[in-house]
Amino acid sequence: MSSSSDKRDTERLPILGDLLADMTVSAPLRVREVSLGGVSVETAFRLAVDSLHDIRLTLGDRSVVVKGRVVHSRVSDVDQDVVMYTSGLEFVEPSAHVLQAVVDFLDMLKTHRSGV
Numbered sequence: 001m002s003s004s005s006d007k008r009d010t011e012r013l014p015i016l017g018d019l020l021a022d023m024t025v026s027a028p029l030r031v032r033e034v035s036l037g038g039v040s041v042e043t044a045f046r047l048a049v050d051s052l053h054d055i056r057l058t059l060g061d062r063s064v065v066v067k068g069r070v071v072h073s074r075v076s077d078v079d080q081d082v083v084m085y086t087s088g089l090e091f092v093e094p095s096a097h098v099l100q101a102v103v104d105f106l107d108m109l110k111t112h113r114s115g116v
Contacts, residue, residue, distance in 0.1 A: 038090040047073045047087040059105035067092040
C-alpha cells in the first residue's frame, strides 16, 4: 500500500551510479553581433562548445526563436569578482521565417546607420 503523501501516477526507480542530464535555463544574453549565420553574445557564464541552445531574438518589432550551436566561448572581461564571456553561436537549420526576420533587421540597421 502506498503512503497518502505519495501521489505519483508512475513509479520512480532509484538510479544506482550516475545518470547525467542537462537542463535548459532561460537567461538573458547581450547580443554583440548578428549575421545571417549566427550571433556573438556576451554572458556571465561560459557556454559549452558544441552545445545547442534555443535563442529568442527580438529583432525590432519581431521576435523569433532559432537553434544555435556554440562554436567558441572565451573570457572577454574580468572586473573584480565578475567574469564575462563572449561566445559565438551559429544558427542550426534556421527556418525561412527566421532568416527573413534577420535579413529585415539587418537591412533596417544598415538604413538607420547610413542616415537614409
